[in-house]
Every structure is written in structure tokens, then in C-alpha cells.
Amino acid sequence: MVHGVMPVPSDPTAPRPRLTRERVLGCALGVADAGGIASLTIRSLAAELGVKPMSVYHHVANKEAILDGIVDLVFAEMELVPHHADGSWRDQVVLRARATRHALRRHPWAMGLLESRGTPGPATLRHEEETIRILREAGFSVEMTAHASALLDSFVCGFAVQEAARHFGVTSTMPNDERGDSSPVDPETYPHLAEMAEKHMLRPGYDFGEEFQLGLDLILGALNRAAHAGHLPPS
Amino acid sequence: MVHGVMPVPSDPTAPRPRLTRERVLGCALGVADAGGIASLTIRSLAAELGVKPMSVYHHVANKEAILDGIVDLVFAEMELVPHHADGSWRDQVVLRARATRHALRRHPWAMGLLESRGTPGPATLRHEEETIRILREAGFSVEMTAHASALLDSFVCGFAVQEAARHFGVTSTMPNDERGDSSPVDPETYPHLAEMAEKHMLRPGYDFGEEFQLGLDLILGALNRAAHAGHLPPS
DNA sequence: CCACTCTACCGTACTAAGTACGAGTCGGCT
DNA sequence: AGCCGACTCGTACTTAGTACGGTAGAGTGG
Numbered sequence: 315m316v317h318g319v320m321p322v323p324s325d326p327t328a329p330r331p332r333l334t335r336e337r338v339l340g341c342a343l344g345v346a347d348a349g350g351i352a353s354l355t356i357r358s359l360a361a362e363l364g365v366k367p368m369s370v371y372h373h374v375a376n377k378e379a380i381l382d383g384i385v386d387l388v389f390a391e392m393e394l395v396p397h398h399a400d401g402s403w404r405d406q407v408v409l410r411a412r413a414t415r416h417a418l419r420r421h422p423w424a425m426g427l428l429e430s431r432g433t434p435g436p437a438t439l440r441h442e443e444e445t446i447r448i449l450r451e452a453g454f455s456v457e458m459t460a461h462a463s464a465l466l467d468s469f470v471c472g473f474a475v476q477e478a479a480r481h482f483g484v485t486s487t488m489p490n491d492e493r494g495d496s497s498p499v500d501p502e503t504y505p506h507l508a509e510m511a512e513k514h515m516l517r518p519g520y521d522f523g524e525e526f527q528l529g530l531d532l533i534l535g536a537l538n539r540a541a542h543a544g545h546l547p548p549s
Numbered sequence: 550m551v552h553g554v555m556p557v558p559s560d561p562t563a564p565r566p567r568l569t570r571e572r573v574l575g576c577a578l579g580v581a582d583a584g585g586i587a588s589l590t591i592r593s594l595a596a597e598l599g600v601k602p603m604s605v606y607h608h609v610a611n612k613e614a615i616l617d618g619i620v621d622l623v624f625a626e627m628e629l630v631p632h633h634a635d636g637s638w639r640d641q642v643v644l645r646a647r648a649t650r651h652a653l654r655r656h657p658w659a660m661g662l663l664e665s666r667g668t669p670g671p672a673t674l675r676h677e678e679e680t681i682r683i684l685r686e687a688g689f690s691v692e693m694t695a696h697a698s699a700l701l702d703s704f705v706c707g708f709a710v711q712e713a714a715r716h717f718g719v720t721s722t723m724p725n726d727e728r729g730d731s732s733p734v735d736p737e738t739y740p741h742l743a744e745m746a747e748k749h750m751l752r753p754g755y756d757f758g759e760e761f762q763l764g765l766d767l768i769l770g771a772l773n774r775a776a777h778a779g780h781l782p783p784s
Numbered sequence: 785c786c787a788c789t790c791t792a793c794c795g796t797a798c799t800a801a802g803t804a805c806g807a808g809t810c811g812g813c814t
Numbered sequence: 815a816g817c818c819g820a821c822t823c824g825t826a827c828t829t830a831g832t833a834c835g836g837t838a839g840a841g842t843g844g
């Protein structure tokens with residue numbers, strides 16, 4: 315044998331460029347995206363990396379650390395938008411909100427993990443810092459910034475949850491043309507839900523995602539008004 | 550022996566009143582609340598029920614069904630508020646939003662489960678039906694109802710996520726009086742976040758929960774205005 | 785050039801958890 | 815009495831996390 319060390323070197327140049335924490339976390343994110351968070355196991359991850367399970371433990375403490383890591387990777391993904399410091403605060407908030415939503419859409423499991431993780435990673439903190447910075451530098455008071463960021467974060471996170479859990483009820487495209495009585499949404503039991511589904515969602519051009527911009531605009535308009543009034547008016 | 554069947558009948562009246570699906574799910578909810586969703590295993594559940602693991606499988610198909618079941622139980626908990634059909638639509642929405650938030654606060658793991666569950670249970674559907682009913686009967690158009698419910702649900706869900714994942718950064722009450730450089734929030738790196746923490750949160754009387762009513766009021770005010778205008782104005 | 789050692793990787797094996805399979809148990813009904 | 819169906823459980827297989835110790839190869843000082 316000329317270089318008889320690697321068992322089956324399909325490519326002489328190392329097909330395994332060495333394991334690092336970054337490679338482990340990046341691959342973990344890929345596995346979670348591909349097959350859902352439940353499919354991310356130490357063994358599946360190791361297989362994807364081309365190593366044996368116990369090898370990953372030299373780069374992460376345990377699976378919890380991996381979950382913390384990929385959640386922070388998702389937040390890091392949100393930072394890739396240009397800062398656009400020249401735009402108005404509304405434009406800046408909209409840009410960040412869109413980036414956040416898109417990242418959470420690419421990784422629907424991320425919101426589900428947030429609850430279990432106690433300590434946020436650096437990217438997560440930078441994300442919060444940035445939101446607060448935009449509002450503060452726009453002239454919002456400390457209190458108003460707290461209210462605004464809580465409201466905006468809640469909306470963006472909640473929207474992501476809705477999108478992740480989105481279920482399409484009613485008969486929809488399912489080929490049960492003969493009265494599916496076990497249909498998810500029974501018009502008898504849930505008349506308004508059925509009406510909403512029939513007359514609005516389920517329509518050819520309907521896209522739930524458009525509700526994001528609508529809701530965001532409404533919140534921003536109200537925040538703008540509240541900021542000018544110096545408080546949060548009752549109506 | 551008088552009734553020599555039960556091996557160790559510490560109490561002659563059956564200490565195990567028979568297993569039912571309701572008892573299984575109710576107990577599962579209790580276990581999840583007590584020790585977190587991760588502590589809910591078939592074995593821990595069986596132990597709590599006073600039976601052997603395999604016994605629960607005669608009342609639920611598998612663990613997935615248990616998770617579906619307790620999520621629906623949480624939604625069922627939200628229905629316990631009086632309907633107050635005589636109040637204004639705003640009052641009705643506020644009442645329901647508060648009930649939703651409180652239920653999600655009692656069961657912080659619920660939001661994390663939503664993502665994985667594809668098919669909503671009956672209580673979940675009733676919950677959505679009720680929200681839509683309130684808005685429709687208040688005179689909202691179908692489109693406007695869709696926008697409003699998406700916005701409201703997003704806010705309430707998102708707020709619940711924030712509360713569940715709430716972390717208290719900065720040095721706070723931790724006794725690291727000698728420059729905790731590994732402190733969760735470093736004022737050098739996150740100046741605005743640190744300012745926000747120091748000057749607003751972390752204050753004696755601060756309660757993040759109050760942001761809920763504030764945000765809800767702001768959204769409702771904006772919805773009210775948008776409904777009167779017949780559309781969603783840009784500001 | 786040779787130990788010595790540190791780093792990265794891996795083999796083995798233990799534990800916990802989900803659950804398939806089939807057997808035992810018990811109350812009621814024919 | 816004998817059968818039946820609903821309920822419970824014992825056993826055991828499988829997957830997953832990971833503790834523990836081994837090993838190989840790259841340095842490093844003598």
C-alpha cells in the first residue's frame with residue numbers, strides 16, 4: 315500500500331477536513347432542518363459528519379449544548395441583513411423583523427427550543443441589543459422602548475409559531491369528495507372557522523405570510539402614535 | 550381473607566379508581582407541569598398513576614397522542630372564562646387573551662409542543678372558532694377578522710413564548726460583586742441591553758407581565774381604528 | 785532519533801425511554 | 815358453568831445519550 319492508513323480513501327485529500335465545534339453545530343443545524351428537530355440525534359449527526367458518535371463529544375459538552383448552539387446559529391442568521399442605518403427607525407425595524415421571520419421560517423423548530431433553553435447565546439443577545447438600539451436611537455424613552463420591543467418581539471415570535479404550527483383544516487385539496495365527516499373542521503361545530511376557511515384562507519391566492527406585513531404595519535403605526543403622545547393611549 | 554384479591558390493599562376502597570383516558574391525560578398534564586415536559590415519560594406517568602408502563606397504552610395510542618392530548622387540555626383550560634357575551638368586543642377579546650395567557654403561563658411547555666403537533670384537538674379548534682366568532686359578530690369583515698385574529702394570536706402566543714423563555718441577564722441579584730466578566734450581559738458589548746436592564750427591568754417593582762396589557766391595548770386600539778377606516782392604514 | 789504527551793477520534797457498554805407481543809385477570813353475560 | 819371482552823402487566827427489543835478508557839498521530843524537549 316502506498317498510503318495505507320485511511321481505509322477507503324475515495325479522495326486522497328482528506329474527505330474529513332477535521333472536526334470543529336463550528337462544523338458540528340453547522341451540521342447539526344442542517345440535520346434539524348432536513349428531518350426535524352426530533353431527527354437530530356448524536357448518532358445521526360455523527361453519521362452526517364462522517365465520524366463515530368463519541369467523537370462529537372470532544373467539541374460539545376452534550377446534546378443540550380448542541381441545541382443551545384443551533385438556536386444561537388439561527389439568531390446569527392438574522393444578523394446577515396444590511397444594517398441600513400440611514401433608514402428611518404420604522405424601516406430598520408421592518409427589515410429586522412423580516413429577517414427574523416425568515417430565519418424562523420427556515421428553521422421552524424427554533425421557537426420550540428426557546429422555551430427549554432435558559433441561557434441565550436451571544437447572537438441572541440446581539441439580536442436583542444440591536445432591536446433596543448434602534449428604538450433608543452430613534453428617540454424612544456427607556457420605558458417606551460421596553461414596551462415596544464416586548465410587543466414587537468411577541469408579534470414576530472408568535473407569528474413564527476403560527477407559521478410553524480400552521481394546519482390547513484377543512485377538506486381543502488384532500489380528495490374526499492364524499493362528505494369526509496371526520497374532516498378536521500366541521501362547519502356544523504365550527505361555523506365561523508369554516509366560513510373563514512372557505513371564504514378567505516383556502517382561496518387560490520391566499521398566503522398567510524402576508525398577514526405578517528399587515529400586522530407589523532399596524533403595530534408600527536400604533537407605536538408611532540403612542541410615541542408621539544408620550545404614552546400608550548387607551549384607543 | 551375476606552376479600553383476598555388485591556395484594557396490598559392499604560385502603561379497602563380501590564386506591565386505583567380504574568384507568569381512563571381522562572385520568573391518563575390529566576395526570577400527564579400534572580407531571581409535565583411539575584417537572585417540565587422532558588420529565589414526562591411513559592414510565593414516570595405510569596408511576597404517578599400507580600400502574601405499570603404498558604398499562605397506559607390501552608388508553609392512548611402512543612406518547613404522541615399524550616402530547617396532543619395535554620396540549621388540547623391546555624386549550625380547554627382557556628374556555629373556563631365566562632363568555633360575557635354582553636361586553637363589547639374589546640372586553641371579550643381582552644378576557645379571552647388574558648385566559649389564554651394565564652393558561653400558557655401555567656403550562657410553559659405548551660408553546661414548545663405546538664410546533665410538532667400537526668392536528669389540533671377539539672378544544673384548540675373551539676378556541677379559534679370563538680375568537681373568530683367574537684370578531685365577526687362585532688361587525689368585522691371576513692378579511693379584517695383574518696388580519697385581526699392572526700395579529701392577536703401572534704401577540705398572545707409570542708408573549709407566552711417570551712415569558713416562558715424569560716431570562717434575567719446582568720449581574721442582578723447574583724453575588725458577583727467583583728466584576729463578573731462572564732456575566733450574562735456585558736455592558737461593554739451590549740450597552741443598550743444593559744441600560745434597559747439596569748434602568749427598567751431589574752427595578753424592584755418591574756413585572757414583565759404588565760407589558761401584556763399594554764401591548765394588547767395598543768393592538769386593540771389600532772384594530773379599532775383600522776376597522777372604522779375599513780382597511781389597514783399605513784400609519 | 786526517541787520517549788513523552790496532548791489532542792482528536794473511537795470501541796465498548798451502561799442506562800433510560802418507547803413500545804411490540806403475548807399472557808394473565810376479572811367482571812359480566814349467555 | 816363457560817365464554818368473552820376489557821383491562822393490566824411481564825418480558826424484551828430498539829434507539830438514544832453518554833461515561834470510561836483506549837489508541838493513533840502530531841508535536842516537543844532531550
